[in-house]
Structures are given as C-alpha cells and as structure tokens.
Amino acid sequence: MNKAIVLFCISIILACGQKAKTELSAQDIINESIKISGGEGYQKNTFSFDFRGRSYVMERKAGRKILKRISQIDSNTVLDVKQHNGLQRFVNDSLVHLPDSMANKYGNSVNSVHYFAYLPYGLNDPAVNKKYLGRSRIKGKDYHEIQVTFDKEDGGDDYDDIYVYWFDVTTLKPDYIAYEFHVDGGGKRFRQAYNERYVNGIRFVDYKNYKPIDQTIAVQKMDSLFMAGQLELLSEIELKNITVLPGNYN
Numbered sequence: 372m373n374k375a376i377v378l379f380c381i382s383i384i385l386a387c388g389q390k391a392k393t394e395l396s397a398q399d400i401i402n403e404s405i406k407i408s409g410g411e412g413y414q415k416n417t418f419s420f421d422f423r424g425r426s427y428v429m430e431r432k433a434g435r436k437i438l439k440r441i442s443q444i445d446s447n448t449v450l451d452v453k454q455h456n457g458l459q460r461f462v463n464d465s466l467v468h469l470p471d472s473m474a475n476k477y478g479n480s481v482n483s484v485h486y487f488a489y490l491p492y493g494l495n496d497p498a499v500n501k502k503y504l505g506r507s508r509i510k511g512k513d514y515h516e517i518q519v520t521f522d523k524e525d526g527g528d529d530y531d532d533i534y535v536y537w538f539d540v541t542t543l544k545p546d547y548i549a550y551e552f553h554v555d556g557g558g559k560r561f562r563q564a565y566n567e568r569y570v571n572g573i574r575f576v577d578y579k580n581y582k583p584i585d586q587t588i589a590v591q592k593m594d595s596l597f598m599a600g601q602l603e604l605l606s607e608i609e610l611k612n613i614t615v616l617p618g619n620y621n
Contacts, residue, residue, distance in 0.1 A: 397501035397517045404491045404543045408574040413492040416571065417618035421611045422484055429485055431618055440481045453481045479554065487562075488575070488610060491536070491545055498522040498530070506540070509547060509594050513540040518591065533590050544574070549593035559583055561593045561602055571615035578608040 395403075405413070418429040428439040438453040450461040458478035460467050469477070486493055494501070504516040514537040521530040537547040548562045561583070564576040581602035588596060596602050 395515070397503040397515075400503075400515050400517060400538050400543055401491060401494045401501060404538055404545060405495065407543060408491055409489075409572060412572045412615070413489060415618060416573070416615045418489070418573070418613075418615055420488060420575075420613040422488075422609070427481075427484055427488070429489070438481050438485045440484070451477050451481050453478045453485075487548075487578070487608070489573075490548070494519060494536075498524065504535070504591060507537065507594055509537060509598060512546075514538060514546070514594075515540060515543075516591075516594075535591050535593070537594060547594065547597070548578075549590045551590040559586060559588070559590055559593065560605075561597055562608070563597070566609075570613045573615050575610055575613055577610060579604060580606045580608055 414431070417431075418427075420427055424442075426441040428441070430437045430439070435455055440451040440453075442449040442451075447462050448464075450464075452459045452461070458469070458474045458481065460469055460474075460477065493499075498521045500520045500522065502518040502520075504518055507514050507516050517536045517538065519534040519536065521532065523530050532550060532552045534548065534550040536545045538545050544564075544567075546564050548564075549560065551557075551559050559582065561581040562578040563581070564578055566577040568575055581597065582605050583593065583596050584601055584603055585596075593602075
C-alpha cells in the first residue's frame with residue numbers, strides 16, 4: 372500500500388514537472404514566433420516593398436531603424452524619412468519644412484505600414500508589454516491569445532493603442548490581429564493573414580482588413596465577431612515587389 376502511494380506521488384510530481392515545461396508564456400511564444408519568422412535576419416537586412424502605389428524601405432544606421440516611404444506625386448518624387456527623432460520630408464531631394472502636426476501624421480503613417488509588414492518582429496521592443504489571455508479556437512484551429520500594450524515613454528504617439536494577437540498553437544505564427552486605435556477618430560480593426568511567403572528567410576503575409584459592425588465590442592472579443600460573421604471587410608492589404616538584401620550595419 373505504501374509503495375503504491377509513493378509511486379502515485381512520483382507520477383503526479385513528474386506530470387506537473389512535464390506540464391510546467393510544456394506551458395509557454397507570452398514572452399516564450401513571441402520569442403519563438405520571431406525566430407520562426409526571420410530571427411536575426413530582421414536586423415541584418417535591408418527591406419523594400421511596394422504598397423498601394425508607394426515604395427517602402429527599411430534600413431539601419433548605427434543600429435537604428437530608418438523607415439522610408441517614396442511617393443510619386445505628379446512629376447515630383449517625395450521621400451519621407453522616419454527616424455527615432457522624427458520625420459523629414461524631401462521633395463526632389465530638397466528638404467521641406469513641415470508643421471509638427473503634419474510631420475507627426477506622416478510619421479505615424481509611415482511607421483504603421485512598416486510595423487505590420489514585419490510582424491511579429493517589433494513585439495520585443497522595450498516599450499511593449501505582453502499579457503497572455505489564454506487559448507481560443509478560430510476556424511477549427513487552436514490559438515494562443517496575447518494582448519500587447521505600450522508604455523507612454525518610447526511608445527510613440529499612439530502608445531495607448533491595444534493589440535491582440537492570435538498565435539497558432541502548432542506553428543506559433545500570428546494568423547490574426549485585432550487592435551484598437553485612437554487617432555483620426557479612433558476605431559477597431561481585425562486582420563486575417565493570408566498569402567504567407569518567405570523572402571530570403573523572412574516571413575511576409577498579406578491581410579484581409581475588417582472592422583466590427585458594433586464598435587463597442589472589446590478588442591479582445593473580435594475573434595468571436597469574426598467567427599459569427601459580424602465583421603465588415605474594408606480592404607485587402609497586399610505587399611508587392613518585396614526584396615530582402617544584406618544591409619549596411621554601420
């Protein structure tokens with residue numbers, strides 16, 4: 372009898388230990404997702420792609436990201452350059468003055484396109500806070516649900532936005548994203564990733580972009596609206612002519 376009790380206790384201890392090893396934290400999931408999606412390649416390459424008639428480039432200088440957007444407006448070439456200290460605009464290679472409000476608006480727009488293009492890279496930035504919300508099921512697949520918020524310091528102008536990511540339990544890739552934003556009147560969006568492809572070892576996806584019919588719903592519940600068919604398709608976000616090349620790390 373005593374031997375049976377001892378064996379039973381040992382089995383419980385081993386089972387608990389195994390469970391602890393297999394359970395992943397929000398940080399674990401994001402670390403593995405970044406690794407699977409490109410890992411160190413995000414910091415060692417120069418990226419470029421086209422989106423809605425404009426070209427976007429991400430470079431690095433002295434370890435800092437330089438985000439660019441190139442537009443053709445009539446016969447003029449407009450280059451917006453977003454760095455840690457703000458945005459500068461060049462028209463036909465000449466620097467032009469922008470009011471702070473316009474510089475912030477253009478800077479946020481440039482940053483937003485680049486941010487979504489390289490996900491999940493960026494989710495380990497210093498200002499990012501992660502919270503594991505549990506598991507959910509979407510279209511017959513199980514997902515880890517993780518909420519992301521931002522510190523006010525170094526969190527950008529839209530630091531009060533809230534994001535929720537659904538990472539496939541098996542692949543640990545983010546297939547769905549919901550977010551609540553407050554600029555330009557605010558709102559909520561839900562994105563479904565599709566057309567996954569790897570370019571020189573870096574994962575890229577396109578998105579179907581939805582908005583909820585009921586804007587009062589919590590962003591954490593957007594997957595339920597998606598499954599219930601209560602989201603309106605706004606647009607499809609497609610990246611074209613993607614290139615990933617060895618960058619200049621100086």
